Amino acid sequence: MICPTYTVLLTVLFALTSFGSSSHVLFDGGTIVIFSEQARAVQVLRNHSVLIEGDRISAVFPAGSDHRVPSDTEVIPANGKIISPGLAESVDWNATPVELGISYDEFYNAPKSDVDGVIGLISPTLLNELGLLNGSTPVIFSHATGITPDDVALLRQYNHHIAIAPESEMHFGHGYPHSHKVMDQAALAIDASWAWSGDLVSQARLWLQSVRLRLYQEALDNWTIPKNSPMSVSQAFLLATRAGAQALRRSDLGIISAGAKADIVVFDGNAFNLMGWNNPVAAIILHSHPGNVEHVLVDGQFRKRDFKRVIPRVASRSLEDATDRFLNSARRLQTQFLKDPPIILGGDHKPAAPYITLNEVDALPGEGTGY
Numbered sequence: 001m002i003c004p005t006y007t008v009l010l011t012v013l014f015a016l017t018s019f020g021s022s023s024h025v026l027f028d029g030g031t032i033v034i035f036s037e038q039a040r041a042v043q044v045l046r047n048h049s050v051l052i053e054g055d056r057i058s059a060v061f062p063a064g065s066d067h068r069v070p071s072d073t074e075v076i077p078a079n080g081k082i083i084s085p086g087l088a089e090s091v092d093w094n095a096t097p098v099e100l101g102i103s104y105d106e107f108y109n110a111p112k113s114d115v116d117g118v119i120g121l122i123s124p125t126l127l128n129e130l131g132l133l134n135g136s137t138p139v140i141f142s143h144a145t146g147i148t149p150d151d152v153a154l155l156r157q158y159n160h161h162i163a164i165a166p167e168s169e170m171h172f173g174h175g176y177p178h179s180h181k182v183m184d185q186a187a188l189a190i191d192a193s194w195a196w197s198g199d200l201v202s203q204a205r206l207w208l209q210s211v212r213l214r215l216y217q218e219a220l221d222n223w224t225i226p227k228n229s230p231m232s233v234s235q236a237f238l239l240a241t242r243a244g245a246q247a248l249r250r251s252d253l254g255i256i257s258a259g260a261k262a263d264i265v266v267f268d269g270n271a272f273n274l275m276g277w278n279n280p281v282a283a284i285i286l287h288s289h290p291g292n293v294e295h296v297l298v299d300g301q302f303r304k305r306d307f308k309r310v311i312p313r314v315a316s317r318s319l320e321d322a323t324d325r326f327l328n329s330a331r332r333l334q335t336q337f338l339k340d341p342p343i344i345l346g347g348d349h350k351p352a353a354p355y356i357t358l359n360e361v362d363a364l365p366g367e368g369t370g371y
């Protein structure tokens, strides 16, 4: 199955509705990953504390300094913990803070006229002709693997972003001939995680290593040997945090800084798989797994605490009810999917681009391939 090359999201910012009463929390004496606007770089503050008042980060200061802390503040020791800004996913259809969106995933089954209508809306160049890029609404182009140099110029001119969904795009064979050249106007995305992983750190890791592979390979193909790495863990971290916020034009998200929204992820740096880390960004990007996430705060409210999910007090339904509905829906969709005839591609994808059959790999010695 193949997805459209471009879908577009017109995003409108919305105010995250917070629930529960506001609280004051101090993560005391941890390793904090910040972004320095002055240095334009990811930086690490060791043995520092983060104070959260209500839905905002109110201060970041060295542990033990005499910063005034409200008397009703809950103090959580953070020695050995890595405190990261919240991860900012730019396209997950279930979770992204998007109010208005255009998404079209039916390119193969819909009538041609419908498809043409949608295609007319989906590249930066065409949106620009419609006057939709020169405004205050941020636009995120997902799966922008067919992007052109003119499109990229428009993204930079009007400050819009592409969303790179590395695992989904690799899964479907979109390739990414150009996305690695547009990382200054890009954020990371999971896409709907029905056939790949659902966490953004995995996307950042896959993207980092696949960009490295691609750029190393270019040098190796020239019979030259690279002496440096073309992409760093800090760059992958930025794409997964601040860049997602920038794509939504939110300078108060995706960073840890006084005044920013209190969206925070605390990793347990004492976990076996992280033991011995020195660079907290490398620990997160290269070594962590979701089980290392000890606390998550969104808008200053715990959504995960002591490794356990926290259900909002004002949730629209109970966890059991939501789980039942999800499982029912999954069974219904899986049954329908198995009933539908398989999609068999033939002929040409477009002129001079025929569908071909790839040789499958052989993962089994002797008879059979294990496919």
Ligand SMILES: *[C@@H]1O[C@H](CO)[C@@H](O)[C@H](O)[C@H]1NC(C)=O
Residues within 6 Å of the ligand: 029, 047, 063, 064, 065, 079
């Ligand atoms: C952190 O700073 C405090 C206050 O200066 C100090 O007592 C403590 O030993 C430091 N912790 C580490 C792990 O360096």
Ligand SMILES: *[C@@H]1O[C@H](CO)[C@@H](O)[C@H](O)[C@H]1NC(C)=O
Residues within 6 Å of the ligand: 134
């Ligand atoms: C973009 O919009 C602004 C304000 O509406 C206008 O002044 C400017 O000329 C526009 N630029 C382009 C390239 O259309």
Ligand SMILES: *[C@@H]1O[C@H](CO)[C@@H](O)[C@H](O)[C@H]1NC(C)=O
Residues within 6 Å of the ligand: 215, 218, 219, 222, 224
């Ligand atoms: C490979 O060689 C070509 C031709 O000399 C050159 O244009 C290109 O930049 C080289 N690529 C790398 C990664 O060195």
